Amino acid sequence: MANDRLAGWGRQFQPGRELLTEDLERAPRVLFRGLGRSYGDSALPPAGSPVVVTTTRANRIIDFDESTGVLRAEAGLSLKEINRTFLPRGWFLPVTPGTQFVTLGGAVAADVHGKNHHVDGCFGHHVTRLKMHVADGRVLECGPDQERELFLATVAGMGLTGQILEVEFPLRRVPTPWIWQETERVPDIDTYVQKLAEAAHGWPMTMGWIDCLSRGKNLGRGIVMKGRWAQAHEAPTQFPAEPPNLRFPIEAPELLLSSLSVKAFNVAFYWKHLARKREGLVSPWTFFYPLDFVKDWNLMYGRRGFTQYQCVLPREAGPEAARRFLEVLTSRGGASFLCVIKDCGPESPAFLSFPKPGISIALDIAVRDGTQQLVDALNEHVIKEGGRIYLAKDSYTRPEHFRAMEPRLEKFLDVRLRWDPNLTFRSAQSVRLFGDPA
Template sequence: MTQWTMKELSGWGRFPTTRSECALLEARADAREMLEARDGHAILAHGMGRSYGDAALLERGRVLLTSGLDEILGFDPETGWLECEAGVTLSELIERFLPRGFFPPVLPGTQFVSVGGAIGCNIHGKNHHVDGCFGDHVRAIDLLVASGEIVRCSREVHPELFWATVGGMGLTGVILSAQIQLYRVDSPAIEVETVRVENLDHFFEESSKSKDFTHVVSWIDTVKRGKAMGRGVMMRGRHAGSDASFDAGGVDRLASMLGKIADGKNFESNAWLNRFTITAFNEAYFRKERKGTHASTSHFAPFFFPLDAVQNWNYVYGPRGFLQYQFVVPSRDAVRAALEEVTRSGQFSFLSVIKEFGDQDHGGLSFPCEGITLAMDFPNTGAALMRLFERLDDLVLEAGGRVYMGKDARLSRPKMRAMYPEWVRWKEVRDEWDPERVFQSDLGIRLGLV
């Protein structure tokens, strides 16, 4: 008998927050019964809640928490093929398989995401230019669809359902398990080069010199104007050989500065977060980096997940939460224009990250496509921030780019439709498998996807 309990839920940005009836999905065998127990309500899978906005929320419906689906179902140490349940997190995969010499194919900026969430948002990592998205490394998915059937879909069997589910934001059904390719690595160490980037032109110059590195990402100061606009710190690396040992590399610096900021803060207020403190943090982080290019060897954790070092980092922004604006555009001029817009706006992003994606586009609702992606974290200041986002939407749209739905809480329906023209075909597939609109989310309702 399924127990539904009212719970407060939010994404990582803690905006918006909702109250929904939730139940923990503890075994794949219970999934069908739980779908029936929804009593006519719409339903949605919720993984680790690390999407930022309302992608994993459903206020007027019921939410299935997938963290109980935590079993590894099979692993072939010859090939690296893994089959696991959808609630297994990437941190658990690292913990279990790194000692055996295997690593997940794509990692976001936190390891606390579930396999179901990684597929639902078709996440990208620092290696997108080499390895594409998470979905590129998934062979098959077992999906609970609206009829109550569990359908195995892959590139060969029900390929249209497979590709609508990869990046499908949970709107095609509940992923119960998946087959994923893990990759061989020789060590937990990463050989890193840290480059102090003096401005946006310098970023593009260094980025084009980074093709031999499998993993590249840059912190960028989105407060600084003028000649130094776009300054930052690029970190590029590759998995080290078996004889590597770690040294104190530049990549630990960000984690340790964020730790000091969070330490002792009163999370009941975000009064300490203002233009002066955000400007001072960006200045201090840039200044701590030595000029030029420096090599080091880092443990994988601070390189991949600097924010994970600070527990509940998202509470630092106070009770109103924060919003991330992440977009991708094909042109450098559009990035420059976006930075100019932000630096003029009176809104301040605390932490921002920039990266060049590789030449790949899955279509459907998947976010990555060839171009430059910029992600900025803004404290929630209400209407003024929304006005900035609207202006950025127009700029991104005009440049032929798009906003990442996994980070979104406010994009409008017409703009989403213009950014993702393939939503029409995606929706045809979804409607075929879910004609009664069983699977919904607050994001899906807002954007007219369900």
């Protein structure tokens, strides 16, 4: 059989096969998978029926309204295709995650968020209609004002409520295809959190990177980044060049990821930003999708792969919550090339949508013998703080921990069960976290 192993972006392989089809409506009744950029086991099949349907060939635009920007397309269309087609015409996604290698169906299923979350919410917030194939065989439409419960369970529902066939949402007019960016080097985590909060008032897009290896007074030093679409008088008239197509060549030996190399990377990244403050025009590819410059960068993590840990610490936990989290992390020797911090805006009504007001922290963790224990410890801390984790990144959280973080879970499972009483649509993740039959 073709492709008898499947993995998420974290390259933790397990038995599985993908069916490639252009006709989603006639696809087998199993979990849909997009471009496979969720890090963990969200887009992997249950062990007992190891097949998923990959939607990437179902990528037609159904309709685009040039006057309103409303786009309707098949679920396998990628954000990259949308940007390539519509940014030259002055339109951009209302919300984009940090990679454009995501399908529309995946963006809805994970309810992705981006640098503008504090202003614009998640992707699902902008969706006006979904066309779905549900477990009883019906093909139907849902949206904020139609089959609302199904809609709220499907947005951020990780593909478990039915198959998403088409997605409708408005693109947004942008004044130019360029970004005006301001970046600032900050000495420690408390300043960082404060700067990020200040930036949220004046800037539609914010995020930043911190060095999560430095300890003591340098703990959490990093770079805060702020951006907005450039106005016509500030920007060049030409279209920003697409990034070159680089590829990470091989599965790296684990030696490459020694704590020394991670440390060196973090120090270099921090001091590369010599001036305390910088500002200027950057291309949207650099601003939104820096990691897309190197295809297959996940090979850097070698044979055992990696996991991403992303949690949100609620505003009620106070501005010191980020420092407490980093202390737990560094005390356990957690090393990460990238530690991305962003403050989140209001929670979505979608039952399992990840962000809520507070600070989101994301870090890449190379899989080693102690990874389960590290994730357990971080989860226990996050539960104490009243936070939660992001399913699109996860492959190590224990079901009891997830339940403790997610009071909305019962509601989600209720609605899901109503639409799919036999649990037709299951994933390796739903087996692990929700106790679905394998």
